[in-house]
Amino acid sequence: MAEPSRVRDSVAAMVEAVSGTIPVTVKHRIGVDHEDSYGFVRDFVGTVSQGGCETFIVHARSAWLDGLSPKENRDIPPLRPEFILQLRRDFPALAFVLNGGIKTGQQIGEWLPQVSGVMVGRAAYQDPWSLATWDREFLGSADSAAPEREIVEEQMGAYIAAWKAKGLHPQAITRHMLNLWKGQPGGRRWRQVLSDSSLLSTLSVPELFATARRARLSAEGDEAMECNQPSQLGQLGQPLTASACV
Ligand SMILES: Cc1cc2nc3c(=O)[nH]c(=O)nc-3n(C[C@H](O)[C@H](O)[C@H](O)COP(=O)(O)O)c2cc1C
Numbered sequence: 001m002a003e004p005s006r007v008r009d010s011v012a013a014m015v016e017a018v019s020g021t022i023p024v025t026v027k028h029r030i031g032v033d034h035e036d037s038y039g040f041v042r043d044f045v046g047t048v049s050q051g052g053c054e055t056f057i058v059h060a061r062s063a064w065l066d067g068l069s070p071k072e073n074r075d076i077p078p079l080r081p082e083f084i085l086q087l088r089r090d091f092p093a094l095a096f097v098l099n100g101g102i103k104t105g106q107q108i109g110e111w112l113p114q115v116s117g118v119m120v121g122r123a124a125y126q127d128p129w130s131l132a133t134w135d136r137e138f139l140g141s142a143d144s145a146a147p148e149r150e151i152v153e154e155q156m157g158a159y160i161a162a163w164k165a166k167g168l169h170p171q172a173i174t175r176h177m178l179n180l181w182k183g184q185p186g187g188r189r190w191r192q193v194l195s196d197s198s199l200l201s202t203l204s205v206p207e208l209f210a211t212a213r214r215a216r217l218s219a220e221g222d223e224a225m226e227c228n229q230p231s232q233l234g235q236l237g238q239p240l241t242a243s244a245c246v
Contacts, residue, residue: 001032001040001063004047011051025055027099030083031062038083045087049094057097057119058084074122084115105130108138127182149180153209161205170208171200186216 001007007026014024026048030041045056061077068076079101087096095116102108103123111118124131129149135141160173174194181187193199193212203211 001028001044002035004044007044007048008051011048011053015052023055024053025057026053027057027059029059029061029063030080033062033064033066036062038086041083042087042090045091045094049091054093055095055097055116056087057099057117058087060084060098060100081111088115105134105137108134112138125176126179128177128179129182149184150213152180153213157205157209164205169200170205171195171197174200174208181216184216186219189219190216 011024011026018024028041028044028048030036030038041058048056060079060081060083061073063073064077081098081100084096084098087094097117097119098111098115099119099121102111102118102120108118108120120131132147156173156177160170163173164170178191178195181190190212193215194208199208199211
């Protein structure tokens with residue numbers, strides 16, 4: 001962001017390289033360190049749009065490069081979503097997607113009429129099932145039923161198996177889906193199976209998911225009894241003793 005003309009030139013090169021087949025978008029913050037006035041981000045967008053970018057995904061806080069870690073930079077600099085509303089007014093031909101601190105469907109519903117889109121980061125990762133109804137609620141999907149977690153598991157299993165056949169370790173994918181059953185009975189046990197490096201290395205993908213499923217279902221049954229017990233992985237192929245604090 002400190003060098004808008006460099007970003008503009010990079011965008012122009014990408015736009016030329018893809019010959020209009022896909023949009024080139026830019027995700028950015030509203031400022032860098034002490035450069036945090038509205039005029040700074042306005043000028044950035046004005047310059048970069050000259051390179052051919054028409055959609056800007058704006059994480060509505062500054063980046064404090066001097067003194068904050070990347071993690072702290074996602075929480076500490078204050079959110080200024082009003083900057084995005086002003087950008088919309090100043091650049092009516094461009095699209096602006098709001099990002100930063102959006103956690104609930106209610107927040108999405110409040111923001112969507114005011115911006116071109118809403119991007120959800122950590123909340124989507126931490127509780128992916130919260131997204132299950134959003135297609136219907138916000139994107140006009142005709143599907144009347146939310147998907148089932150089991151169906152997602154099945155499809156992810158096929159996806160992981162295909163990548164495993166190409167040499168990828170399943171954990172590279174399973175580590176990003178550990179919250180699929182978050183908040184559900186047995187969800188913790190399911191997660192433990194899917195993150196167990198020994199099981200991940202020795203079981204086939206269908207066996208792995210079958211083991212995780214058994215663990216989840218057995219935990220569902222005796223949740224109250226087991227809640228404070230340390231977890232124990234069972235023998236391969238055997239029902240698992242489970243603790244079920246989710
Ligand atoms: C683990 C992690 C990795 C991230 N990696 C990227 C990245 O590579 N590129 C990027 O533009 N933003 C990245 N982000 C930032 C998010 O896209 C998003 O801007 C940020 O988390 C704020 O949105 P949120 O409050 O909805 O989480 C990352 C965030 C996290 C938590």
